[in-house]
């Protein structure tokens with residue numbers, strides 16, 4: 001769905017949408033959407049900028065970085081964004097952005113693609129480090145057993161003996 005300048009010039013645009021899993025393209029991200037995504041947003045024009053404010057809610061699932069087991073990522077996120085015409089980039093670099101305007105993006109053409117706004121917010125809510133639990137023991141580097149399930153028969157590695165192993169592994 002496209003939100004166009006033409007429409008925004010007439011009135012603010014409110015959007016309430018539900019996207020089922022598979023409906024949005026996350027551009028090869030390493031997670032999958034496992035619940036319907038609900039988003040409520042309002043867009044209005046602020047000078048030449050498009051202002052979009054709203055809330056997105058869904059649930060994702062990814063693989064644990066250590067043991068490859070499933071990690072559930074609940075998404076519950078407010079957003080408040082400004083999109084500038086791409087033609088102003090050169091000028092914008094010289095202007096220092098006020099603190100409260102740090103969430104600034106750019107758009108080209110006649111408006112913004114609403115789904116792009118939504119997928120970006122979902123991607124931003126995924127933590128950099130994905131672990132099923134903070135003390136996940138991961139897989140044995142020798143035999144590949146899941147060490148959360150139990151100890152395997154392999155002799156302890158140097159890493160396991162070191163008291164700092166948990167810091168280095170993370």
Ligand SMILES: [Zn+2]
Pocket residue numbers: 064065066067068069131132133136137138
């Ligand atoms: Zn894990």
Ligand SMILES: [Zn+2]
Pocket residue numbers: 140141142143144145152153154
């Ligand atoms: Zn092992």
